[in-house]
Amino acid sequence: MNSNNSARRETTIRDLIARQKPGWSLDQRFYTDPEVYQLELDRIITKNWILAGHQSQLPKPGDFRVIKVANESAIIVRNKDGELKAFANVCRHRGSLVCLEQSGNKRKFECPYHGWVYDTDGNLLAARNMPDDFDKKSHSLHPVSLDNVHGLLFIAFCDNPPSLEGAKRDLAEPMAIFDFPNLKVAAQKSYPIAANWKLSIENYQECYHCATAHPDYAKMHTLMLDPAKRERVQGHMLEKMESCGIKNLFYDFIDTKARPGEQGYGYGRTAMFEGYVTGSRDGQPIAPLLGNIKDYDGGASDFSFGPFSFLLAYSDHVVAYVFTPVDKDHCQCEIYWLVRGDAVEGKDYNRDELMWLWDVTTYADEKIIVNNWKGVNSRYYRPGPFSGMERAESIYVDWILQQLRA
Ligand code: FES
Protein backbone atom coordinates (compact mmCIF):
# COMPACT_ATOMS: atom_id res chain seq x y z
CA MET A 1 0.00 0.00 0.00
CA ASN A 2 1.50 3.38 -0.92
CA SER A 3 1.71 6.16 1.64
CA ASN A 4 -1.15 8.15 0.06
CA ASN A 5 -3.47 5.23 0.49
CA SER A 6 -2.39 4.61 4.03
CA ALA A 7 -2.77 8.32 4.92
CA ARG A 8 -6.29 8.26 3.48
CA ARG A 9 -7.06 5.14 5.47
CA GLU A 10 -5.83 6.73 8.73
CA THR A 11 -8.00 9.79 8.11
CA THR A 12 -11.10 7.79 7.35
CA ILE A 13 -10.84 5.61 10.42
CA ARG A 14 -10.02 8.67 12.51
CA ASP A 15 -13.14 10.38 11.13
CA LEU A 16 -15.19 7.33 11.92
CA ILE A 17 -13.96 7.37 15.52
CA ALA A 18 -14.60 11.11 15.83
CA ARG A 19 -18.15 10.66 14.49
CA GLN A 20 -19.01 7.91 16.98
CA LYS A 21 -21.75 9.08 19.39
CA PRO A 22 -20.93 8.29 23.06
CA GLY A 23 -23.46 5.93 24.62
CA TRP A 24 -24.50 4.46 21.25
CA SER A 25 -23.59 1.19 19.61
CA LEU A 26 -20.72 1.26 17.11
CA ASP A 27 -20.94 2.27 13.49
CA GLN A 28 -21.24 -0.67 11.08
CA ARG A 29 -17.70 -0.20 9.75
CA PHE A 30 -16.19 -0.97 13.16
CA TYR A 31 -17.50 -4.49 12.67
CA THR A 32 -17.18 -5.00 8.93
CA ASP A 33 -14.20 -2.96 7.64
CA PRO A 34 -11.03 -5.06 7.12
CA GLU A 35 -8.91 -1.95 7.79
CA VAL A 36 -10.51 -1.50 11.22
CA TYR A 37 -9.81 -5.15 11.95
CA GLN A 38 -6.17 -4.71 10.91
CA LEU A 39 -5.89 -1.75 13.28
CA GLU A 40 -7.45 -3.86 16.05
CA LEU A 41 -4.87 -6.58 15.38
CA ASP A 42 -2.05 -4.06 15.71
CA ARG A 43 -3.35 -2.07 18.66
CA ILE A 44 -5.61 -4.35 20.71
CA ILE A 45 -5.41 -8.03 19.85
CA THR A 46 -1.60 -8.33 19.91
CA LYS A 47 -1.08 -5.65 22.56
CA ASN A 48 -3.01 -7.04 25.52
CA TRP A 49 -2.89 -10.07 27.79
CA ILE A 50 -5.13 -13.04 27.02
CA LEU A 51 -6.00 -15.78 29.51
CA ALA A 52 -4.39 -19.01 28.32
CA GLY A 53 -5.40 -21.45 31.05
CA HIS A 54 -4.29 -22.40 34.55
CA GLN A 55 -0.87 -23.53 35.76
CA SER A 56 -2.35 -26.85 36.90
CA GLN A 57 -2.85 -27.82 33.23
CA LEU A 58 0.95 -28.06 32.78
CA PRO A 59 2.19 -29.88 35.89
CA LYS A 60 5.21 -31.77 34.47
CA PRO A 61 8.29 -30.82 32.41
CA GLY A 62 7.38 -31.18 28.73
CA ASP A 63 3.65 -30.53 29.26
CA PHE A 64 2.48 -28.11 26.61
CA ARG A 65 -0.64 -26.38 25.26
CA VAL A 66 -1.13 -24.51 22.00
CA ILE A 67 -3.18 -21.29 22.08
CA LYS A 68 -4.50 -19.72 18.87
CA VAL A 69 -5.62 -16.11 18.60
CA ALA A 70 -6.37 -14.50 15.22
CA ASN A 71 -3.27 -15.12 13.02
CA GLU A 72 -1.10 -16.09 15.98
CA SER A 73 -0.35 -19.41 17.60
CA ALA A 74 1.71 -19.89 20.76
CA ILE A 75 3.17 -22.96 22.45
CA ILE A 76 3.15 -22.76 26.25
CA VAL A 77 5.41 -25.40 27.72
CA ARG A 78 6.98 -26.34 31.06
CA ASN A 79 10.73 -26.68 30.42
CA LYS A 80 13.01 -29.26 32.00
CA ASP A 81 13.77 -26.90 34.92
CA GLY A 82 10.06 -26.65 35.67
CA GLU A 83 9.63 -23.08 34.38
CA LEU A 84 6.76 -22.08 32.11
CA LYS A 85 7.78 -20.67 28.71
CA ALA A 86 5.85 -19.45 25.68
CA PHE A 87 6.99 -19.30 22.05
CA ALA A 88 5.54 -18.37 18.71
CA ASN A 89 4.50 -21.62 17.04
CA VAL A 90 6.30 -20.51 13.86
CA CYS A 91 9.35 -22.36 12.56
CA ARG A 92 12.52 -20.30 12.10
CA HIS A 93 13.25 -22.15 8.85
CA ARG A 94 10.39 -21.19 6.53
CA GLY A 95 7.62 -20.46 8.95
CA SER A 96 5.53 -23.61 9.21
CA LEU A 97 3.53 -24.18 12.37
CA VAL A 98 5.83 -26.33 14.47
CA CYS A 99 3.35 -28.03 16.76
CA LEU A 100 0.06 -29.23 15.30
CA GLU A 101 -1.28 -30.86 18.46
CA GLN A 102 -3.42 -28.92 20.93
CA SER A 103 -1.77 -30.25 24.06
CA GLY A 104 0.36 -33.10 25.34
CA ASN A 105 3.87 -33.79 26.60
CA LYS A 106 7.05 -33.49 24.54
CA ARG A 107 10.76 -33.25 25.20
CA LYS A 108 11.31 -31.74 21.75
CA PHE A 109 9.21 -30.03 19.11
CA GLU A 110 9.93 -31.24 15.60
CA CYS A 111 8.69 -29.12 12.72
CA PRO A 112 6.56 -31.33 10.45
CA TYR A 113 7.83 -29.58 7.28
CA HIS A 114 11.62 -30.18 7.11
CA GLY A 115 12.26 -31.57 10.55
CA TRP A 116 14.01 -28.77 12.44
CA VAL A 117 13.96 -29.68 16.13
CA TYR A 118 13.52 -27.30 19.09
CA ASP A 119 13.83 -27.96 22.83
CA THR A 120 11.40 -26.82 25.53
CA ASP A 121 13.34 -23.53 25.85
CA GLY A 122 12.73 -22.83 22.16
CA ASN A 123 16.39 -23.43 21.24
CA LEU A 124 17.04 -24.96 17.85
CA LEU A 125 18.67 -28.33 18.53
CA ALA A 126 18.96 -29.77 15.03
CA ALA A 127 18.53 -28.62 11.44
CA ARG A 128 19.21 -31.33 8.85
CA ASN A 129 21.74 -30.77 6.05
CA MET A 130 22.42 -27.15 6.81
CA PRO A 131 25.91 -25.80 6.10
CA ASP A 132 28.63 -26.23 8.75
CA ASP A 133 28.69 -22.53 9.55
CA PHE A 134 24.90 -22.34 10.10
CA ASP A 135 24.31 -20.64 13.45
CA LYS A 136 21.63 -22.57 15.33
CA LYS A 137 21.77 -20.15 18.28
CA SER A 138 20.31 -17.33 16.25
CA HIS A 139 17.34 -19.45 15.11
CA SER A 140 15.49 -20.07 18.37
CA LEU A 141 11.70 -19.85 18.38
CA HIS A 142 10.55 -16.27 19.05
CA PRO A 143 9.44 -15.83 22.67
CA VAL A 144 5.83 -14.80 23.36
CA SER A 145 5.12 -12.81 26.55
CA LEU A 146 3.85 -15.03 29.35
CA ASP A 147 2.84 -14.17 32.92
CA ASN A 148 1.24 -15.96 35.84
CA VAL A 149 -1.35 -14.14 37.96
CA HIS A 150 -1.94 -16.27 41.06
CA GLY A 151 -2.13 -19.44 38.98
CA LEU A 152 -3.81 -18.02 35.87
CA LEU A 153 -1.58 -18.00 32.78
CA PHE A 154 -1.71 -15.05 30.41
CA ILE A 155 0.02 -14.56 27.07
CA ALA A 156 0.51 -11.49 24.89
CA PHE A 157 1.76 -11.51 21.30
CA CYS A 158 4.13 -8.57 21.74
CA ASP A 159 7.37 -7.81 23.57
CA ASN A 160 6.20 -5.02 25.89
CA PRO A 161 2.63 -5.71 26.97
CA PRO A 162 0.99 -3.61 29.69
CA SER A 163 2.09 -4.52 33.20
CA LEU A 164 0.04 -7.07 35.17
CA GLU A 165 1.49 -5.86 38.48
CA GLY A 166 -1.65 -3.88 39.38
CA ALA A 167 -3.83 -6.94 38.80
CA LYS A 168 -1.44 -9.14 40.79
CA ARG A 169 -1.38 -6.69 43.69
CA ASP A 170 -5.02 -5.61 43.90
CA LEU A 171 -6.58 -8.94 42.98
CA ALA A 172 -4.33 -10.89 45.38
CA GLU A 173 -6.88 -10.62 48.17
CA PRO A 174 -10.01 -11.60 46.22
CA MET A 175 -8.10 -14.33 44.36
CA ALA A 176 -6.85 -15.74 47.70
CA ILE A 177 -10.46 -16.16 48.86
CA PHE A 178 -10.95 -18.76 46.10
CA ASP A 179 -7.36 -20.07 46.36
CA PHE A 180 -6.76 -19.52 42.64
CA PRO A 181 -3.21 -20.97 42.62
CA ASN A 182 -4.53 -24.36 43.74
CA LEU A 183 -7.58 -24.70 41.52
CA LYS A 184 -7.69 -27.27 38.73
CA VAL A 185 -9.43 -27.29 35.37
CA ALA A 186 -12.31 -29.77 35.59
CA ALA A 187 -13.54 -29.05 32.05
CA GLN A 188 -12.74 -26.90 29.03
CA LYS A 189 -14.79 -26.30 25.89
CA SER A 190 -14.52 -24.10 22.76
CA TYR A 191 -17.54 -22.35 21.29
CA PRO A 192 -17.02 -21.03 17.76
CA ILE A 193 -19.16 -17.97 17.06
CA ALA A 194 -19.70 -16.73 13.50
CA ALA A 195 -19.59 -13.01 14.32
CA ASN A 196 -17.13 -10.18 14.79
CA TRP A 197 -15.32 -10.62 18.13
CA LYS A 198 -16.50 -7.32 19.59
CA LEU A 199 -20.16 -8.37 19.41
CA SER A 200 -19.36 -11.42 21.56
CA ILE A 201 -17.60 -9.41 24.24
CA GLU A 202 -20.17 -6.61 24.13
CA ASN A 203 -22.82 -9.26 24.71
CA TYR A 204 -20.89 -10.62 27.70
CA GLN A 205 -20.70 -7.09 29.15
CA GLU A 206 -24.44 -6.57 29.42
CA CYS A 207 -27.31 -8.40 31.05
CA TYR A 208 -30.05 -6.39 29.38
CA HIS A 209 -30.56 -9.49 27.21
CA CYS A 210 -30.55 -12.00 30.09
CA ALA A 211 -34.26 -11.90 30.83
CA THR A 212 -35.13 -12.65 27.19
CA ALA A 213 -32.29 -15.00 26.22
CA HIS A 214 -31.38 -16.93 29.36
CA PRO A 215 -34.36 -18.29 31.33
CA ASP A 216 -32.13 -20.59 33.42
CA TYR A 217 -29.52 -17.96 34.18
CA ALA A 218 -32.19 -15.32 34.87
CA LYS A 219 -33.78 -17.51 37.56
CA MET A 220 -30.64 -17.37 39.67
CA HIS A 221 -28.54 -14.32 38.78
CA THR A 222 -29.65 -10.83 39.79
CA LEU A 223 -27.42 -8.95 37.33
CA MET A 224 -30.47 -8.68 35.07
CA LEU A 225 -32.16 -6.51 37.70
CA ASP A 226 -31.92 -2.78 37.88
CA PRO A 227 -29.26 -1.98 40.56
CA ALA A 228 -31.96 -0.33 42.72
CA LYS A 229 -34.08 -3.51 42.65
CA ARG A 230 -31.00 -5.62 43.40
CA GLU A 231 -30.25 -3.72 46.62
CA ARG A 232 -32.32 -5.86 49.00
CA VAL A 233 -30.90 -9.22 47.90
CA GLN A 234 -27.40 -7.66 47.64
CA GLY A 235 -27.76 -6.43 51.25
CA HIS A 236 -28.70 -9.91 52.37
CA MET A 237 -25.49 -11.31 50.83
CA LEU A 238 -23.36 -8.51 52.30
CA GLU A 239 -24.65 -9.35 55.79
CA LYS A 240 -23.71 -13.00 55.33
CA MET A 241 -20.48 -12.88 53.38
CA GLU A 242 -17.90 -12.09 56.07
CA SER A 243 -19.11 -14.96 58.28
CA CYS A 244 -18.86 -17.26 55.21
CA GLY A 245 -15.17 -16.30 54.85
CA ILE A 246 -15.66 -13.95 51.88
CA LYS A 247 -14.36 -10.42 52.29
CA ASN A 248 -16.40 -7.54 50.87
CA LEU A 249 -14.22 -6.02 48.14
CA PHE A 250 -15.08 -4.17 44.97
CA TYR A 251 -13.09 -2.80 42.06
CA ASP A 252 -14.92 -1.27 39.14
CA PHE A 253 -14.71 -2.19 35.49
CA ILE A 254 -11.98 -2.42 32.94
CA ASP A 255 -9.16 0.12 33.18
CA THR A 256 -10.75 2.30 35.84
CA LYS A 257 -8.36 1.12 38.55
CA ALA A 258 -5.24 0.37 36.51
CA ARG A 259 -2.45 2.95 36.49
CA PRO A 260 -0.92 4.12 33.20
CA GLY A 261 0.96 1.28 31.54
CA GLU A 262 -1.01 -1.34 33.48
CA GLN A 263 -3.49 -3.83 32.09
CA GLY A 264 -7.01 -3.06 33.30
CA TYR A 265 -8.73 -5.33 35.81
CA GLY A 266 -11.83 -5.46 37.94
CA TYR A 267 -13.56 -7.35 40.74
CA GLY A 268 -17.02 -7.35 42.30
CA ARG A 269 -19.49 -9.75 43.93
CA THR A 270 -23.18 -9.88 43.16
CA ALA A 271 -25.91 -11.68 45.08
CA MET A 272 -27.88 -14.50 43.49
CA PHE A 273 -31.63 -14.85 44.03
CA GLU A 274 -32.72 -16.38 47.31
CA GLY A 275 -32.64 -20.16 47.23
CA TYR A 276 -29.66 -20.22 44.81
CA VAL A 277 -26.16 -20.54 46.25
CA THR A 278 -24.18 -21.45 43.12
CA GLY A 279 -24.51 -21.75 39.33
CA SER A 280 -25.95 -25.26 39.24
CA ARG A 281 -29.17 -26.64 37.76
CA ASP A 282 -31.05 -26.42 41.08
CA GLY A 283 -28.92 -23.67 42.61
CA GLN A 284 -27.63 -26.09 45.25
CA PRO A 285 -23.94 -26.91 45.98
CA ILE A 286 -22.21 -28.64 43.09
CA ALA A 287 -18.55 -28.99 44.20
CA PRO A 288 -16.50 -28.60 47.42
CA LEU A 289 -16.25 -25.01 48.71
CA LEU A 290 -13.19 -23.19 47.37
CA GLY A 291 -10.21 -21.97 49.41
CA ASN A 292 -11.10 -21.05 52.97
CA ILE A 293 -14.74 -20.32 52.24
CA LYS A 294 -16.72 -21.66 55.18
CA ASP A 295 -20.25 -21.44 53.84
CA TYR A 296 -22.35 -20.24 50.90
CA ASP A 297 -23.11 -16.50 50.99
CA GLY A 298 -25.35 -16.71 47.91
CA GLY A 299 -23.06 -14.57 45.78
CA ALA A 300 -20.90 -14.84 42.65
CA SER A 301 -17.80 -12.74 41.94
CA ASP A 302 -16.85 -11.22 38.61
CA PHE A 303 -13.18 -10.79 37.72
CA SER A 304 -11.90 -9.10 34.59
CA PHE A 305 -8.35 -9.03 33.20
CA GLY A 306 -7.82 -6.84 30.17
CA PRO A 307 -10.16 -6.84 27.18
CA PHE A 308 -10.58 -10.58 26.49
CA SER A 309 -10.69 -12.48 29.79
CA PHE A 310 -13.49 -12.66 32.36
CA LEU A 311 -14.13 -15.00 35.28
CA LEU A 312 -17.13 -15.75 37.43
CA ALA A 313 -16.27 -17.19 40.85
CA TYR A 314 -19.08 -18.99 42.64
CA SER A 315 -18.36 -20.25 46.15
CA ASP A 316 -17.66 -23.78 44.88
CA HIS A 317 -16.35 -23.35 41.30
CA VAL A 318 -15.00 -20.78 38.89
CA VAL A 319 -15.97 -20.30 35.25
CA ALA A 320 -13.45 -18.49 33.01
CA TYR A 321 -14.46 -17.04 29.64
CA VAL A 322 -11.95 -15.99 26.99
CA PHE A 323 -13.27 -14.32 23.84
CA THR A 324 -10.76 -14.04 21.00
CA PRO A 325 -11.02 -13.20 17.31
CA VAL A 326 -10.38 -15.89 14.70
CA ASP A 327 -10.71 -13.40 11.86
CA LYS A 328 -12.85 -10.34 11.21
CA ASP A 329 -16.03 -12.39 10.86
CA HIS A 330 -15.45 -15.19 13.38
CA CYS A 331 -14.49 -15.49 17.00
CA GLN A 332 -14.12 -18.10 19.66
CA CYS A 333 -15.28 -18.33 23.23
CA GLU A 334 -13.13 -20.66 25.31
CA ILE A 335 -14.61 -21.67 28.66
CA TYR A 336 -12.73 -23.26 31.56
CA TRP A 337 -14.51 -24.69 34.61
CA LEU A 338 -12.27 -24.75 37.68
CA VAL A 339 -12.74 -26.54 40.99
CA ARG A 340 -10.64 -27.14 44.11
CA GLY A 341 -7.36 -28.82 43.19
CA ASP A 342 -8.14 -31.80 45.45
CA ALA A 343 -11.73 -32.31 44.28
CA VAL A 344 -12.33 -35.72 42.70
CA GLU A 345 -14.50 -36.09 39.60
CA GLY A 346 -17.42 -38.46 40.10
CA LYS A 347 -17.15 -38.18 43.87
CA ASP A 348 -16.99 -34.44 44.64
CA TYR A 349 -18.48 -33.13 41.40
CA ASN A 350 -20.13 -34.29 38.20
CA ARG A 351 -18.45 -32.75 35.14
CA ASP A 352 -21.61 -32.47 32.99
CA GLU A 353 -23.61 -30.92 35.80
CA LEU A 354 -20.77 -28.49 36.53
CA MET A 355 -20.80 -27.38 32.87
CA TRP A 356 -24.57 -27.32 32.44
CA LEU A 357 -25.50 -23.68 33.19
CA TRP A 358 -22.77 -21.99 31.17
CA ASP A 359 -23.00 -24.51 28.36
CA VAL A 360 -26.70 -23.75 27.76
CA THR A 361 -26.13 -20.06 28.40
CA THR A 362 -23.24 -19.86 25.93
CA TYR A 363 -25.16 -21.68 23.18
CA ALA A 364 -28.01 -19.22 23.73
CA ASP A 365 -25.51 -16.34 23.57
CA GLU A 366 -24.03 -17.71 20.35
CA LYS A 367 -27.49 -17.58 18.72
CA ILE A 368 -28.21 -13.99 19.74
CA ILE A 369 -24.70 -12.80 18.86
CA VAL A 370 -24.93 -14.34 15.37
CA ASN A 371 -28.38 -12.76 14.87
CA ASN A 372 -26.90 -9.46 16.00
CA TRP A 373 -24.03 -9.90 13.49
CA LYS A 374 -26.45 -10.61 10.64
CA GLY A 375 -28.41 -7.46 11.41
CA VAL A 376 -25.29 -5.33 11.84
CA ASN A 377 -24.26 -6.35 8.31
CA SER A 378 -27.53 -5.07 6.84
CA ARG A 379 -27.71 -1.83 4.86
CA TYR A 380 -30.45 -0.81 7.28
CA TYR A 381 -28.30 -1.09 10.39
CA ARG A 382 -27.79 2.16 12.29
CA PRO A 383 -26.19 2.52 15.76
CA GLY A 384 -28.76 2.52 18.57
CA PRO A 385 -28.68 3.94 22.13
CA PHE A 386 -27.43 1.84 25.06
CA SER A 387 -29.79 1.31 28.00
CA GLY A 388 -28.70 1.92 31.61
CA MET A 389 -28.20 -1.85 31.87
CA GLU A 390 -25.53 -1.66 29.16
CA ARG A 391 -23.18 0.61 31.10
CA ALA A 392 -20.27 -1.85 31.11
CA GLU A 393 -20.68 -2.42 27.38
CA SER A 394 -20.63 1.34 26.84
CA ILE A 395 -17.37 1.59 28.85
CA TYR A 396 -15.93 -1.31 26.84
CA VAL A 397 -16.79 0.30 23.51
CA ASP A 398 -15.22 3.60 24.68
CA TRP A 399 -12.06 1.72 25.61
CA ILE A 400 -11.91 0.11 22.15
CA LEU A 401 -12.26 3.54 20.51
CA GLN A 402 -9.52 4.93 22.76
CA GLN A 403 -7.13 2.18 21.67
CA LEU A 404 -7.93 2.74 17.99
CA ARG A 405 -7.51 6.49 18.41
CA ALA A 406 -4.19 6.25 20.28
S1 FES B 1 9.56 -24.84 7.91
FE1 FES B 1 10.10 -25.88 9.68
S2 FES B 1 11.68 -27.16 9.10
FE2 FES B 1 11.21 -26.08 7.29
Ligand SMILES: [Fe+2]
Ligand atom coordinates in the same frame (compact mmCIF):
# COMPACT_ATOMS: atom_id res chain seq x y z
FE1 LIG C 1 -25.80 -13.84 27.59
